[in-house]
Amino acid sequence: MVLNFNRILLVISILTMVFVPATSAHSVHMDVIEKSTDKIKVKAYYGGGDPMKDVEVNVYLITENDEEPYIEDKSTDEKGMYSxxxxxxxxxxxVVASDFGHxxxxxxxxESQSSSSSNGSSNNSDTDGLPMPARIVSGFGYIAGIAGIGMMANARKIKKKYENENK
Known part of the structure; x- marks a missing residue:
């Protein structure tokens, strides 16, 4: 009975992974594309590389003591660009780009031709630098490891049960 339940659970898990569309929380990033005294251009994008289309952009002037709004309630274009x-x-x-919790x-x-970044509500983990296929494979490896531990524990139970029956 337990073996049939495990098989049914395995089939349901596989079908769920195959037919349910992939959803994930996105980290968000911003790069400075162009920086001069005439124009500043930035690109906002999600961790998977998709552009942050039509998201709200605000620009603030940073002074020694404070920051004040310079440009408010603008939006990025279809490519996630704003200048x-x-x-x-x-x-x-x-420059702040925000959309639905991201x-x-x-x-x-x-002056120094440098820039720094900080992510507000997004999680910036060690895997953000990995390409998407590598992140997918590492996710499957994680799941396989957990399944292996479960199968090992189950095999120990079966072995103990078998040893107790043969005494």
């Missing part, structure tokens, strides 16, 4: 003209005399900006910010510094 703006820097304000004369200001060199440090914070938020990413990028600090852009014109």
């Amino acid at each position: 703006f003209e820097p304000k004369q005399g200001h060199e440090v900006y914070k 938020q990413v910010e990028k600090k852009v510094i014109l």
